[in-house]
Amino acid sequence: MSDDKAIEFRNVSRTFPVKQDNLIGEVKAVDNVSLEIHNGEFFSLLGPSGSGKTTSLRMIAGFDRPTSGQILLYGQDVSNLPPYERDVNTVFQDYALFPHMTVGENVGYGLMIKKIARSEREKRVDEMLDLVQLLGFSGRKPAQLSGGQRQRVALARALINHPKVLLLDEPLGALDLKLRQQMQIELKAIQKRVGITFIFVTHDQEEALTMSDRIAVFNQGRIEQIGSPAEIYEHPLTQFVAGFVGVSNLISGDTARRITGSDVQFSIRPEKIHLDAMDGRPDPETFSAEGKVRDVIYLGLYTRYLVDLNGGGDLVVVEQNLKTTSMDVMKAKGQNVRLSWKKEHASYLGG
Amino acid sequence: MPSKIPAQPSGERASWGLKLGAFGAILFLHIPMWLIFLYAFTTDESAYTFPPPGLTLKWIPQAIANTAMQDALFLTIRVAALATAAALVLGTLAAAAVYRHDFFGKEAISFMLILPLALPGIVTGIAMRSAISLMHIPFTFWTIVIGHATFCVVVVYNNVLARFRRSSNSMIEASMDLGANSFQTFWNIVLPNIGTALLAGAILAFSLSFDEVIVTTFTAGNQQTLPIWIFSQMLKPRNRPITNVTAMLVVLITALPILFAQRITAGHSDSEGGSK
Numbered sequence: 157m158s159d160d161k162a163i164e165f166r167n168v169s170r171t172f173p174v175k176q177d178n179l180i181g182e183v184k185a186v187d188n189v190s191l192e193i194h195n196g197e198f199f200s201l202l203g204p205s206g207s208g209k210t211t212s213l214r215m216i217a218g219f220d221r222p223t224s225g226q227i228l229l230y231g232q233d234v235s236n237l238p239p240y241e242r243d244v245n246t247v248f249q250d251y252a253l254f255p256h257m258t259v260g261e262n263v264g265y266g267l268m269i270k271k272i273a274r275s276e277r278e279k280r281v282d283e284m285l286d287l288v289q290l291l292g293f294s295g296r297k298p299a300q301l302s303g304g305q306r307q308r309v310a311l312a313r314a315l316i317n318h319p320k321v322l323l324l325d326e327p328l329g330a331l332d333l334k335l336r337q338q339m340q341i342e343l344k345a346i347q348k349r350v351g352i353t354f355i356f357v358t359h360d361q362e363e364a365l366t367m368s369d370r371i372a373v374f375n376q377g378r379i380e381q382i383g384s385p386a387e388i389y390e391h392p393l394t395q396f397v398a399g400f401v402g403v404s405n406l407i408s409g410d411t412a413r414r415i416t417g418s419d420v421q422f423s424i425r426p427e428k429i430h431l432d433a434m435d436g437r438p439d440p441e442t443f444s445a446e447g448k449v450r451d452v453i454y455l456g457l458y459t460r461y462l463v464d465l466n467g468g469g470d471l472v473v474v475e476q477n478l479k480t481t482s483m484d485v486m487k488a489k490g491q492n493v494r495l496s497w498k499k500e501h502a503s504y505l506g507g
Numbered sequence: 508m509p510s511k512i513p514a515q516p517s518g519e520r521a522s523w524g525l526k527l528g529a530f531g532a533i534l535f536l537h538i539p540m541w542l543i544f545l546y547a548f549t550t551d552e553s554a555y556t557f558p559p560p561g562l563t564l565k566w567i568p569q570a571i572a573n574t575a576m577q578d579a580l581f582l583t584i585r586v587a588a589l590a591t592a593a594a595l596v597l598g599t600l601a602a603a604a605v606y607r608h609d610f611f612g613k614e615a616i617s618f619m620l621i622l623p624l625a626l627p628g629i630v631t632g633i634a635m636r637s638a639i640s641l642m643h644i645p646f647t648f649w650t651i652v653i654g655h656a657t658f659c660v661v662v663v664y665n666n667v668l669a670r671f672r673r674s675s676n677s678m679i680e681a682s683m684d685l686g687a688n689s690f691q692t693f694w695n696i697v698l699p700n701i702g703t704a705l706l707a708g709a710i711l712a713f714s715l716s717f718d719e720v721i722v723t724t725f726t727a728g729n730q731q732t733l734p735i736w737i738f739s740q741m742l743k744p745r746n747r748p749i750t751n752v753t754a755m756l757v758v759l760i761t762a763l764p765i766l767f768a769q770r771i772t773a774g775h776s777d778s779e780g781g782s783k
Contacts, residue, residue, distance in 0.1 A: 219680050239683040246684045252677035256699045265695075266685040317686065 162321050162353040163193040163216060168225035170211050185211040187377035198347050200356045200364040203374030213323050213357045217246050230320060245314035246323040251306045253298040259309050260294030266317040284312040304335045321353045340366050361401045373397050391503050398423035411469035415443050421505045426474040428501040432494045444496035452489045454482040471495060547751035570752035579736035587716035590655035594712045598663025606671040624661040632725030646728035654726035655719060659712035666708035670701045703771045710768040714761040
């Protein structure tokens with residue numbers, strides 16, 4: 157059923173020519189990417205800068221075109237349509253408000269272009285400003301607004317046309333932490349209310365985990381993994397995802413063989429590891445390793461232990477300070493300990 | 508006896524020497540112009556005697572009624588208007604191309620665009636004259652316009668490029684994203700944003716063209732623009748006061764718009780490319 161797919165990438169590539177030291181080559185910004193984004197989803201494109209997430213977004217918007225492959229918007233091939241013929245709107249990283257227009261004119265711009273009558277336009281502008289809690293700001297100029305307010309104007313301007321898909325290009329990047337967290341919750345609430353598919357580009361893994369229904373993790377122009385926040389976090393499929401989303405211990409080679417009996421590389425999250433004294437026997441349902449605590453870092457909410465494994469390698473372990481104090485945890489330094497974790501918490505990495 | 512308070516550091520208040528120097532420089536620059544204004548009202552017919560024997564307004568209507576002066580003035584205005592119009596179109600297009608695209612030889616083209624303003628007028632003049640002769644084009648009103656356009660383009664180009672560089676490129680993308688095609692985007696977004704830069708560029712270009720002598724001398728046939736007419740009048744002492752009145756007119760036509768141009772771009776500080 158094609159209606160369920162808001163956006164579909166079919167083997168999309170985008171290469172850019174580059175000139176360096178008089179050599180002309182090309183760089184693959186997006187490399188043979190296929191993905192499906194469902195109707196009504198909050199979908200994040202997560203990755204470091206230069207990973208192809210922004211280029212992918214720009215190709216959906218129409219500012220860039222694929223070198224090869226197809227992009228479908230609700231089943232229609234839009235790969236070569238100009239931006240103004242796509243039912244998609246964008247919230248820009250720098251907001252891109254029109255400085256010579258008032259807030260009301262900015263928000264109503266899309267309707268003005270569509271030649272909607274002024275009275276109707278004003279009514280819908282007020283509705284939109286109400287949605288983003290800026291009712292009464294219609295007559296101001298963008299320069300008179302704070303960063304958070306400009307952000308809201310940009311959102312209202314992009315939503316007024318009721319696009320099929322809303323694209324957001326790191327829209328929260330310029331805001332301070334408190335405001336960003338507030339806007340994260342608000343964006344999610346607005347998305348639920350308007351029911352439009354949101355595609356959100358970010359390099360902030362925490363932001364992606366907080367807001368998304370599903371996440372695509374980009375690296376070097378390719379998608380490493382697509383999944384729900386929990387899937388991505390709990391079961392990273394590649395070394396890159398394990399390292400980029402949250403903190404992971406990566407174990408491979410001899411150390412992996414000693415623990416699991418196989419050479420296959422795996423990752424284990426620091427908070428899944430139990431740290432026990434050496435007495436007793438390891439539970440057969442767990443993987444375990446023995447070592448000596450090299451360092452203890454007390455961080456208030458939790459404590460981070462760095463443990464050297466007997467026979468080589470090290471692991472980071474995190475434990476919440478539920479009953480302990482800084483005095484208690486510091487005693488662990490230099491102690492021999494047994495580390496153990498449930499077998500299902502180890503994620504085996506492909507490749 | 509209380510100790511002396513040390514003198515203010517020089518950053519706070521200028522010293523007497525500096526004030527005197529600045530004042531002297533202003534006098535040096537402006538006294539000749541004030542003399543012209545003064546002698547526009549003298550009762551003297553031909554000689555400069557100081558102080559003027561008497562003051563009169565009779566030269567003003569005489570100067571305005573002078574048909575040779577009128578012809579020169581209208582020619583100059585037509586040349587300046589057309590050169591400015593050409594510069595607005597070409598300068599904006601060139602600035603847009605240099606700003607928006609990366610292409611082979613971009614730096615060179617940018618440099619070559621600015622060159623006519625930096626080159627001595629005499630070089631531009633000789634080059635234009637040779638080129639126009641080689642192509643067997645008769646020297647007319649149009650060759651003057653072309654000659655003037657070479658340096659007028661630079662002024663518009665500089666102003667518009669500076670404005671482009673300060674405005675966010677994503678504004679154009681935002682407009683197209685919201686459903687506006689290229690023409691609607693240019694009309695609704697680009698033009699309002701470069702409007703004052705265009706106006707400032709146009710005023711500067713017009714003023715540059717209006718009092719241009721050197722390039723005009725080389726590119727004109729038997730046409731006399733106002734500056735050239737004034738220059739030829741200097742050889743005829745009889746009409747001195749009329750010439751002075753005309754010179755005053757030129758100051759008004761060129762200086763006031765430049766002041767205005769500076770005002771409208773004051774908040775932006777992006778009016779580059781001063782005078783030739």
